[in-house]
Amino acid sequence: MLGATQHIELPMRRYGNSEQVDYCIVGIGAAGGVLLQRLARAGFSVVGLEAGPFWDTERDWVSDEASSYNLYWNELRITGGEDPLALGANNSGRGVGGGSVHWAGFTPRLHPSDFRIRSEDGVGVDWPISYEELKPYYELLEKEIPVSGPAYFPWGDPHGYPYGPHPMGACGDILINGCTKLGIRVSIGGPVAILAGSHADRPHCIYRGFCIQGCKVGAKQSTLISHVPDALEHGAEIRDHCMVSRIHMGKDRRATGVAYFDSKGREAEQKAKVIIVCGYAIETPRLLLNSACRGHEAGLANSSGTLGRYLMAQAGNVVLGRFKELVRMYKAPPANALTEEFYETDPKRGFARGFAVQTVGPLPISFARQMMVAKGAWGWGMRQIMMDYNHWGAIALLGEILPWEDNRVELATENDRNGIPVAKVTFNLHDNDKKMIEYGKNKVMEIMHAAGAEEVVQEARYAHLVGGARMGNDPGTSVVDKFGRTHDIPNLFVCDGSVMPTQGSANPGLTIQALAARTADYLISQRSETFTKSTGNTKQPPIRYDLSPPGTWGKGVPRLT
């Protein structure tokens, strides 16, 4: 059961472990779900292995903050460095749909400049692809998700959205009021992966505010509800509670399959012609590092030494404002309005690149934890602040932290319950990042003041994770090529946020799904060549509009030909 009205017809197809399937996908999240659907629809045999559960959303998800902890990757990771990242609920998913189950749902595109920040700004690195190459996939995924937003979105490559914008909640009003007073353009009601109107078998949003606890309604997209049902319909198999521990290599420098611990903790193996790792920015490098073997002593696909490096999080400082009037910020989607007016480099600011400003809507527990830091609140002070919860509103920075070699994923000395070494994450802010955060934080606070807040405080934090297995043309400085094929192993691919060389100030969810559809088109265009050949064509194939899930076409405002 998915949402209020959607069902998946079971049983699904089952493959034998010794059966060599065409594709084995490790991790069925934002990218894995899209890949699984495309490859199955194109007629390939595909098995997806997912460490977490296959959700029955009506039974497993709750309209409750404290009991939603099982949506996240809660197993041990070590976090360190000068500016250690909070992990867990902050930036990870577990279970079919992965992070797309608990994202707030903002779906801005990257800007054209994001693909060329080395050339244009002298920082970071250029992508091996241009915005123009990804643009048709942005447009396609905005239809498949589908995205609600304004008819005209003015930043980056200006465009409009297939579904109309959402009504405003309290934090959206705060951002609009503040920006309007200061003459800053603001986008309202999206872009978000939340239905403003009913679509196929999914109902529209009911504005209950529990987006990041998993949308029981089925209005917010996750690949679990948008792509997985169609994948299973076309013969894909998903094995849930299966934790992949290792990728096996054969004699010919090709991968042969994966070893995993199944739902009962037994070790098993799945043979496959091509393996695609979609474990996100921490688990993907961890798996490749844990798969080290003779000939690949530093980990698979790590001849460049860049595996696990150039990990990025975005600055996500939350700015909280107290208003004389009631706000009640728990209603409506937290992802409600944003501005990208400060996205591009402005030499006058004294740092490269920029930031976005977005609404958030912390529920009571998150809000209390923010106040623990922002005001040092505890005891009677915390009780007093919380009695005023309904007078506070929140908006946040989403700032571009640049890719740095020393921000990385390595293996820790501790093991998980299966005896697999866990990841150790190191994170340090660099000078440009610190300047951006200082400027951006002050700008967000200025907006909050302009909106009429009588007290404004902020909590430093980070949002999202990308990088760690970045794409590039040079095998000496990157892990995968522009289609996600590892430079070292011709039938081993990576497809998730970890391939992103830079991150811009856009939430990564849409870009990750668009990259997955593009990688799928590439694999499909190669037919069986990927199964045997050691090098691939590097030309971008034509986009396959015919592989979208049902219900994509003929709804919303038509923007594609």
Place this chain on the structure above:
Amino acid sequence: MPSRGMKPLAQRAQPGYYPGFSTLSQKDYWDQATRTIVLARVEKIPPIRFFSPEEGQLMTAVCNRILPQDDRDEFHKIPTVNYIDERLYENRLDGYRFEGMPDDQEAYRLGLRGIAEIAQQMYRKPFIDLDPVEQESVLKTLHDGAPPAGHEIWQRMLVHRFWFLLVQDVVGAYYAHPYAWDEIGFGGPAYPRGYMRLEGGEPEPWEVDERRYEWAAPPGSPSAEFTSVGASAQHKGSPGQGGTH
């Protein structure tokens, strides 16, 4: 060092500015899965299994100052310590551990020992025998990052990391409870019904208007002041647990 007891606030069934508001009155409109877990919080309080009896007593006293409930009557106190004990007993992690920190279970055992030592150092008495102002004064030294005792413990784990762990667990237990939602006027679960009045802070038909009155913490409470967590100039706290965007 203040040592007199604070004058307690009057006890109420429901503190806060929303008299008569009850999220539980709406339980028939919630989905089954949500109703089950929220009602269990009120009706099935988990037993103490992780903490030893002595630790449990001390931890209860600590929780009662991290989020005081002196103004709640006996029938409406929120058993925060039981939920923290349950998390530790079930080894429910938050998905990460700061480098150089012991695991959460060890951190609590060490932290409680540290608190006991500070109480002895400051007042020559066990923490549980101190009056509320004294207890808060002990805890304030952790908040301020300047504990006067237990130095070997704070060598093994940074004071502010333990402080954040403790406070975020206590607020996580307290504000998960429907009685706390009533206190702060949070609407609570809203599926499948949803919300319809999104703007202007307007209550839904089943919510109630705010009725403010002069509220003040008991005079002399060290926890009533807002000061940044100690040594915050030197440390980089990123304790944010829940994702926001």
